[in-house]
Amino acid sequence: MSDLDPAIADRLKRDPQGLVPAVVQQHDTGEVLMLGWMDDEALHRTLTSGRATYWSRSRQEYWVKGETSGNRQWVRSVRLDCDGDTVLVAVDQEGPACHTGTRTCFDGRDLPVTAPEPRSA
Amino acid sequence: MSDLDPAIADRLKRDPQGLVPAVVQQHDTGEVLMLGWMDDEALHRTLTSGRATYWSRSRQEYWVKGETSGNRQWVRSVRLDCDGDTVLVAVDQEGPACHTGTRTCFDGRDLPVTAPEPRSA
Numbered sequence: 001m002s003d004l005d006p007a008i009a010d011r012l013k014r015d016p017q018g019l020v021p022a023v024v025q026q027h028d029t030g031e032v033l034m035l036g037w038m039d040d041e042a043l044h045r046t047l048t049s050g051r052a053t054y055w056s057r058s059r060q061e062y063w064v065k066g067e068t069s070g071n072r073q074w075v076r077s078v079r080l081d082c083d084g085d086t087v088l089v090a091v092d093q094e095g096p097a098c099h100t101g102t103r104t105c106f107d108g109r110d111l112p113v114t115a116p117e118p119r120s121a
Numbered sequence: 122m123s124d125l126d127p128a129i130a131d132r133l134k135r136d137p138q139g140l141v142p143a144v145v146q147q148h149d150t151g152e153v154l155m156l157g158w159m160d161d162e163a164l165h166r167t168l169t170s171g172r173a174t175y176w177s178r179s180r181q182e183y184w185v186k187g188e189t190s191g192n193r194q195w196v197r198s199v200r201l202d203c204d205g206d207t208v209l210v211a212v213d214q215e216g217p218a219c220h221t222g223t224r225t226c227f228d229g230r231d232l233p234v235t236a237p238e239p240r241s242a
Contacts, residue, residue, distance in 0.1 A: 008232060021142045023153055030151020032144055035207040043232075050236030078234055081226040082219050086156040088227045098203050105202040106209045111129060111164075113199055115171030 002040035004047075009040055013085040019055060020085055022046075024097070027076040027090040033097035034105040036065070038087065043078075050075050052091055071095040123161035129168075130161055134206040140176060141206055143167075145218070148197040148211040154218035155226040157186070159208060164199075171196050173212055192216040 002009070014020055019037045026033055036054035038046065042062055045053040052065045052073035066072030073091040080087055098105040123130070135141055140158045147154055157175035159167065163183055166174040173186045173194035187193030194212040201208055219226040 005233075016137075021156060023144050023156060025151075025153055030146075032146055032153065032209050035142060035144060035202065047232060048235050050234070075234055075236060078232045079227040080230045080232055081156065082221050082223075082230070083226070086226070087232075088153050100203050102203075105204070105207070106200040109201045109203070111168060111199045111201055111208075112126075113171070113196055114169050115196060 002044055004040040004044040008043070008047075008080075011080060011084045012040065012043075013083060014039070015085075017057070019057070020087055022052075022054065022087045022089050024052065024073065024089045024091055024093075026093050028092075031104055032106065033073075033091070033093055033103075043087065046075055046089065047078055052089055065097075066094060069095075069099070071097065073097070123165055125161040125165040125168075129164070129201075132201060132205045133161065133164075134204060135160070136206075138178070140178070141208055143173075143175065143208045143210050145173065145194065145210045145212055145214075147214050149213075152225055153227065154194075154212070154214055154224075164208065167196055167210065168199055173210055186218075187215065190216075190220070192218065194218070 018039050022036045022038045024033045039055045042053045042055045056063050072094045076090040078089050139160050143157045143159045145154045160176045163174045163176045177184050193215045197211040199210050217224050
């Protein structure tokens with residue numbers, strides 16, 4: 001069982017594994033740093049400890065971002081989306097967010113967009 | 122079967138439903154607009170049509186964002202994350218991204234953060 005506020009738990013729509021995706025954004029620059037997964041307890045810990053906490057699908061355990069690496073995430077705000085099935089966590093990220101050493105997990109990993117010119121600005 | 126470039130398909134790590142989450146961000150302001158889901162074909166269409174295309178888990182069909190509402194998303198870039206299990210789509214969003222009429226799906230949906238003061242800037 002989780003200590004998550006029942007009023008929040010009632011609004012969550014979880015996947016079959018009991019998880020919601022958590023989009024993690026640097027609070028001031030707007031960079032999307034990474035995507036993690038949270039169950040009720042990880043969300044509860046994120047909201048109450050000030051440190052972003054996830055559920056590791058590969059290791060099947062909770063992890064506090066930066067606990068091993070030192071690249072901690074200090075929680076600034078947490079928002080739920082309109083459907084209750086995604087959270088957006090604004091953090092202050094120390095060091096690189098990615099375990100590969102890049103600032104974000106998306107840096108240098110562009111896929112080729114071969115579409116016609118987009119709408120001009 | 123999908124027409125997705127096999128070199129890209131090889132890098133994708135899909136969930137048991139064959140999907141990856143797609144984080145959608147306004148290309149210039151950095152706002153996180155919404156989170157959608159893509160299978161190989163939705164990603165292929167997003168990369169080649171210039172319009173963000175998702176797989177609807179509730180309706181079990183492809184949808185081109187804005188096709189009904191007019192609130193279209195023009196694709197500027199698509200990036201894969203370090204693990205190959207999330208994509209980040211930078212778009213130019215016309216109008217509100219959320220079906221509720223708010224600019225993003227996260228507007229006005231803050232959860233209470235009750236943690237001690239975060240690290241000062």
